[in-house]
Amino acid sequence: MSKKKRKRAKKYVFKLSYKQAESLRNYCAIKSTTPNKLIKTLLDHYTGNYTNKKIGIEDVDEKQLNLFEEKQAPYEQLGIFDIASSD
Numbered sequence: 001m002s003k004k005k006r007k008r009a010k011k012y013v014f015k016l017s018y019k020q021a022e023s024l025r026n027y028c029a030i031k032s033t034t035p036n037k038l039i040k041t042l043l044d045h046y047t048g049n050y051t052n053k054k055i056g057i058e059d060v061d062e063k064q065l066n067l068f069e070e071k072q073a074p075y076e077q078l079g080i081f082d083i084a085s086s087d
Contacts (some may be wrong), residue, residue, distance in 0.1 A: 028035050029065065 024035050
């Protein structure tokens with residue numbers, strides 16, 4: 001029997017300015033948390049609802065009108081110069 005592969009965490013690296021790092025350290029000390037926990041909870045707040053959604057696909061309510069969607073008309077619209085003049 002083969003072992004299941006573990007899902008590994010992804011690593012992101014970003015830089016903070018000196019002031020931002022000091023503010024982060026002070027905030028974490030006051031709130032009794034770590035910078036990693038703080039950043040993860042904040043990211044989860046913003047990205048938690050998008051785990052199973054694909055980019056560019058939106059759920060559309062079946063009652064929503066499609067006002068701006070182009071549809072092919074069953075007839076051909078005539079322009080003002082397409083009308084044959086009767087003399």
